[in-house]
Amino acid sequence: MKPSSVQIGVLVPLSRPGWVEAGGHLLAGLELGARDVNDAGGIGGRPLELVVRDTAADAQQAAAAVDELAGLGVVALAGEYHSVVARAAAARADALGLPFLCSSAVLDALTEQPTPWVARLAPAQSHGWQIYADFLLDAGHHRIAVAAQPSVYWAAGAAILRDRLAASAGTVIELDMRVLEPADVCGELAGNGATALLLLVGHPEPAASIVKAVRGDHRLTDVLIGAPAGQPEFAEWATLLGDDGAAIPFLRYLPERLSPLGARVETALRERLGQPPSFVAFEGYDTVAVLADMMRSHGADSARLAESWPHVAVEGTRGRIQFTRVPGISVWQWAWPPTQIVERDPASDRFRVRHTG
Structure with missing residues (x-):
């Protein structure tokens, strides 16, 4: 008799307005992780099964x-x-008493109150974006403009940048993309003296149009364009923007050098995706690796899994994964994944590291 599977529910954006390319990379990592688990005997001899649902970037x-x-x-x-x-998703998981290992989302307030049910692999936004602010300051940028759309995520990012820069006498000027067109952004930059413009907006639009407008304005040749949220990580960015999309620093969560496991997974992900894997694909793989290790050690029981977050010690693709309680963060948190600020090299289209944190 074939043993029944152990099922994990998977949430990924696979249709618009979700970021489909990011969702595809995340799912590729999750699926590769499940394949490796099953090749190694599954969970106590039972196959691991992913039950996938498309979120389409829609909270409801x-x-x-x-x-x-x-x-x-x-x-x-x-x-x-x-x-x-x-x-x-975290709010519902908390209410239902269902363990949720969040792979990629970074918003600090993932739940309103501390919860034993939710853990996260991605770094909190305050951690990564403070590193990004330090990179800007170290590069001599003290007057920063942000092209921003309304969103809890973008607002939180802008606040983190504002607080970090203010501590070093820096300034953040917000450009409201509800009322400005990409061409208007150029006029604002030319008049406000900002030396850097950060894209706190959706992808592909209006991010791509803003980049094209700024790159095409001779008054702004010395203005740095940055994308802390990581839009340039994916191949679609280079396809849309070509040379205009290079030299735009962004955050990604990879080490300087992958472990032997990470190198093996990178090769397998490249074959699966038909392109170099993003850090999001590694987050997906590590998610399954952690949950599988927990289930092998503590059983495939939701309540026992939730109790085991503080006992996790898993060698992932990007380092040793353990969860702790971090002040100001309401979920169990890996503190911290390796963090880099990278950009596409205009000469080669490969990534070059600008800063590590």
Whole structure:
């Protein structure tokens, strides 16, 4: 008799307006992780099965998916890329008593109150974006403009940057993209003396149009364009923007050198994706590796899994993963994944590291 599978519910953005390319990389990592688990004998001889649901960057759709997956009897939840969506999923997981290992979303306030049910692999936004602010200051940028759209995520990022720069007598000027067109951004930059413009906006639009406008304005040749949220990580960015998309620093969560496991996974992910894997794909793989290790050690029981977050010690693709309680963070947190600020090299289209944190 074939043993019944152990099911993990997976949340990923696979359709618009979700960031489909990021969702595809995340799912590729999750699926590769599950394949490796099953090749190694599964969970106590039972195959691991991923039950995938598309969130489409919609918080209500994600919450409904959590309810559905809980009804199907999944042992735990994994995944999600968009922070606002992950927050909705985390709230439902907390209410239902279902363990959720969030792969990629970084919003500090993933839940309103501390919860034993949710853990996160990605660094909190305050950690990564403070590193980004320090990079700007070290590079001599003290007057920063941000092209921003309304969102809890963008607002939180702007506040982190503002506080960090203010501590060093820096200034953040907000450009409201609800009322400005990309061409208007050029006029604002030319008049306000900012030496850097950060893209706190959606991808591909209006981010790509803003980059094209600024790159094409002779008055702004010395203005640094930055994208702390990581838009240039994916191949679509280079396809849309070509040379204009190079030399735009962004945050990514990879070490300077991958471990032997990471190198093996990188090769397998490259074959699966048909392109170099992003850090998001590694986050997906590590998510399954952690949950599988927990289930092998503590059993495929939701309550026992939630109790075991502080006992995790897993060698992932990007380092040793352990969870702690971090002040100001309401979930169990890996503190911290390796963090880099990189950009596409205009001469080669490869990534070059500008800063590590």
